[in-house]
């Protein structure tokens with residue numbers, strides 16, 4: 326079973342690779358985000374009734390979803406069974422490195438990623454979802470405890486910033502920055518970091534997004550709240566591979 330030390334070892338490996346490829350930033354922590362949405366909304370996660378979502382409502386290893394920072398951008402949220410690293414320096418092919426701020430919640434186990442694949446932009450939608458977290462090894466890639474895009478088998482590590490573990494993707498998943506309030510057990514999305522794919526995504530899937538989210542709303546930012554729910558309740562088909 327993977328343990329915290331294993332996660333730490335992999336974190337050091339991530340930092341080590343970045344240090345080799347980007348010596349100018351290796352000495353300090355002032356690495357710019359490759360993409361950090363400047364006007365990202367501060368958006369509280371609520372349940373379907375509109376009540377603040379409690380982190381304790383998330384079952385370990387269950388796939389959850391919400392929309393952020395645009396109404397048509399799906400996010401995959403998971404509560405892992407062990408704490409993540411506190412911070413990881415991430416890099417993608419040809420992109421600036423950036424910091425992923427780690428998991429949140431009472432045990433630093435809750436993580437959230439934009440559910441748009443960095444390979445060819447397959448994504449999660451009410452009709453069908455291609456990106457899911459699975460604890461068990463899957464048949465296609467033999468990876469477990471991972472997020473897999475079953476369109477072509479890209480595998481991402483949810484415990485280390487969504488870094489690519491296998492498959493054709495060349496960039497980590499973009500990550501949603503979450504804030505945890507231990508007084509209320511609530512969760513708030515405050516930003517997004519990673520490789521900026523949203524313009525390509527909007528261009529590639531414009532027609533479906535307009536149909537699903539409405540001609541006026543599909544590019545609207547979410548506001549004060551966004552509804553979070555188990556992925557299986559939001560989508561008709563979770564593709565497994």
Ligand code: FES
Nearest residue numbers: 442444445474477
């Ligand atoms: S679109 Fe996800 S693996 Fe190709």
